[in-house]
């Protein structure tokens with residue numbers, strides 16, 4: 001019998017920190033995948049992948065009708081299972097988003 005190490009539980013709020021070429025995570029089927037190294041190899045292009053980070057991309061992945069090979073590739077990129085954030089994690093994420101909003105507003109000369 002084989003044993004695999006328990007998968008890391010990743011709060012969904014962490015997805016927001018991994019939406020760029022330097023670190024891209026994708027949530028599909030309740031699992032979080034590190035797709036950073038795969039961006040350049042995706043037959044459908046990298047933009048479509050980056051656009052689908054930070055949210056549940058299950059439906060988009062299924063809608064394309066990806067092959068078994070695509071699914072096998074996906075399985076190799078799993079880094080953990082998604083879980084809802086704790087109240088504290090949600091509060092920290094909300095604060096960060098608000099701060100980013102303020103920065104954006106001042107960059108636009110508004111506020």
Ligand code: HEM
Pocket residue numbers: 026033035038042043044045048049052057060061064065066067068069070071073074
């Ligand atoms: C990490 C997740 C993904 C993997 C491993 C993956 C893998 C692949 C592979 C291997 C193909 C070639 C056709 C096939 O074998 O099915 C493909 C095609 C494609 N994928 Fe993905 N894909 C992923 C996520 C996505 C997502 C989230 C979208 C859309 C939002 C997407 C859109 C497409 C499109 C539009 C094509 C067709 C490209 C063409 O034939 O012109 N893929 N993908």
